[in-house]
Amino acid sequence: KNEVEQSPQNLTAQEGEFITINCSYSVGISALHWLQQHPGGGIVSLFMLSSGKKKHGRLIATINIQEKHSSLHITASHPRDSAVYICAVTSTGTASKLTFGTGTRLQVTL
């Protein structure tokens, strides 16, 4: 079993829909990260959080430390949101190396 599990693996939505991507982890963490990867490989960090909730534009990330679960929400989705969204954790005592989930491929259509 992977230390970081994401669901769903693939997601298709219509423009304007509210999207949720889930991440569960099985290890103690010092931080959880949400990243976005576009075709061609470039990875951009969206959020780093260790508790509660963070919001940036139409993106919201939440984490429940007790349940070892995080969600990434996209409000009013747009075709330019189409990408792979990756959850990653920094395990406690690992000096910030990241352990990644396999990603969720999101396609937003008109």
Added chain:
Amino acid sequence: DTGVSQDPRHKITKRGQNVTFRCDPISEHNRLYWYRQTLGQGPEFLTYFQNEAQLEKSRLLSDRFSAERPKGSFSTLEIQRTEQGDSAMYLCASSLTSATQYFGPGTRLTVL
């Protein structure tokens, strides 16, 4: 551009050849990470440096792989006697201690 840069962006090589990749981190970042990503998978940690010291290496990093960061600035990752299983995207990231990691565009390696 002051982001993380990697060179080359693409490398095609024959099995058995040696290859070397370079990563230039954001200038004030003291930590530098190497990850590997195969098709359809999330990246996997290979190794990381704090300044010039290599502090951790993954079990994935066989003795054919070596990484250096000689002056605490740029880093190189060398793969000797490449195998087809080494084909992947090699990603470099840098950060200031335990802060957000900034990723480079990656080097895509194809071993024929």
